[in-house]
Amino acid sequence: MRVTAGVVDDEIAAQDRMGRAPDLTDYFAGFLDVRRTRTDGELNRKLSEALREVFVERRADLPGQDASAALRTAKNALSQRQRIDNAAVQEAVLVAAGDPQDDDLRRAFESTTTRKLRTAKLTGVEFEPDATMLRRPARKRIQTVEGVTIEYPTDLEGVRVRQQPNSAGGRTIVIETARVEDEGPVRDRTR
Structure with a gap:
């Protein structure tokens, strides 16, 4: 209390x-005279967001600096468990980070994870994994200097969405689709 x-x-x-x-x-x-106030689904949603924040913050320390791939790996590892607790989350984060051998780097990941779990009010909480929530592919967002924003599920990367270096030193992004669902002007959000 x-x-x-x-x-x-x-x-x-x-x-x-x-x-x-x-x-x-x-x-x-x-x-x-107590009752439970958060469902497993809510806890899984909070956990997914906390994991995303960990990998975005520690992106520079990830193999290939790919936060989306690390998030997918951690969520997949947690979806396979019987119960999720803080130790399981720490373990999944380290696995997704490529199991760093440098003690300072391990402590940095552990510290960031502990802080994000505390912010999400998940410290000391144990719950069942929601496979549909944790196996749902993470979304990746790319924003170019030209102001183009692309957002897509990471499971399409390399299949329907490919990035290749081009001769000008930039990247060419190729998106294959069966058809375009929606196209039109976007509301101006400048104030």
Whole structure:
């Protein structure tokens, strides 16, 4: 429980060792008059966002500097687990980061992961993986200096979306599609 200015907050964190986490036994729930406020789906969504933030922040330390590939690897590793807890997340992040051998780099990934989990209020939480949420391909966004933005699921990379260096020192981006779904002017968002 958290006490702020002498007043007990309504929210508490509870772990019932007699019930299967994260569910509470009826006795424990009745004794504390508590109920669960976040579903496994919400926890998985928060976890996905926290992982994305870790890999975006530590992009320069990733093999190939590919945050999308690292996110996909970590989410896939976590989707295979029976339960997700902080140790499992730390392990998945390190695997996705190429299992760095440099102790300073490992500590940097662990520190960033711990901070992002704390911000997402996932510290000390254990829950079941939601395979549909965790196996959903991450989305990748490319923004060019010309102001072109492309966003696509990472599982299309190398299949329908390819990037190749060109003779001018830039990149050529090729998108293959069966048909264009929507095309038209975009609302001006400048203020």
